Amino acid sequence: MLTTVFRTALLGLTLSIAAGPGAFAQDGDPAEGKKVFRKCQACHTVQDGKHRQGPSLYGVIGRKAGTAEGFKRYSDAMKAYGVVWDESGIDAYLENPKQAIPGNKMIFVGLKKPEDRANVIAYLKQAAE
Ligand code: HEC
Known part of the structure; x- marks a missing residue:
């Protein structure tokens, strides 16, 4: 019995070390986010100072x-x-740009899927590193 408890605890510990800091469920996948970013590319880049119809999203x-x-x-x-801008602010903006900031000029319907938003935010983070 004790051994089982100990093993379970040990397994939990090993898993959390393997996942690393900050790797909890709502973290997005930057590789998937890069694909989502195709929807943004007509208007945005992730290069510093390179603006299109929309501002550069670098940093x-x-x-x-x-x-x-x-x-x-x-x-x-x-x-x-x-x-x-923090992650939750961008998340809310991307879910419904018009509603989040009435009168803003981003002509974009928004990303309805929470995982698309999490992934694209992870991509934006990675692109600034
Ligand atoms: C049709 C063009 C267009 C598309 C597509 C688009 N955006 Fe935008 N975006 C804009 C414009 C224009 C602004 C500036 C809005 C304003 O000033 O009212 C903006 C602003 C932003 C801002 C705020 C930037 C700042 O400097 O404050 C973020 C964040 C953003 N967009 C993210 C995205 C993401 C992520 C996507 C794709 C999922 C996307 N946008 C798709 C045109 C677009």
């Missing part, structure tokens, strides 16, 4: 909304939004 996590250097076409709504 967007941790950046204040509406402040990509050199991007001149932000809407007043985005400039006024004033929030520093």
Whole structure:
């Protein structure tokens, strides 16, 4: 009996070490996210300073909304939004851009699947490293 408890505990420990820090369920897969990013590519790049119709998304996590250097076409709504982008903020924006920031200029229906959003956010994170 004791041995079983011990083994189970040991197995749990081994698994959490193998998964590494921060690897919990809602973490996305950057490789899958790269595929999702095809939907964004018409308007965004992940290269520093390279803007298209939309601003470069290089380093967007941790950046204040509406402040990509050199991007001149932000809407007043985005400039006024004033929030520093984190994962949950981008998640909410991508789920329904129009509703999250009324009046913003991103003409995109949104990503309905939570895993698509988690994956593309993981890709954005990785692309900034
Ligand atoms: C049709 C073009 C278009 C598509 C497709 C598009 N975007 Fe955008 N995106 C924009 C524009 C334009 C803005 C700036 C909006 C504004 O200023 O109101 C923007 C803004 C953003 C911002 C805020 C950037 C900042 O500097 O504050 C994020 C994050 C973002 N988009 C992510 C994405 C992701 C991820 C996808 C794909 C899932 C995507 N967008 C698809 C055009 C697009």
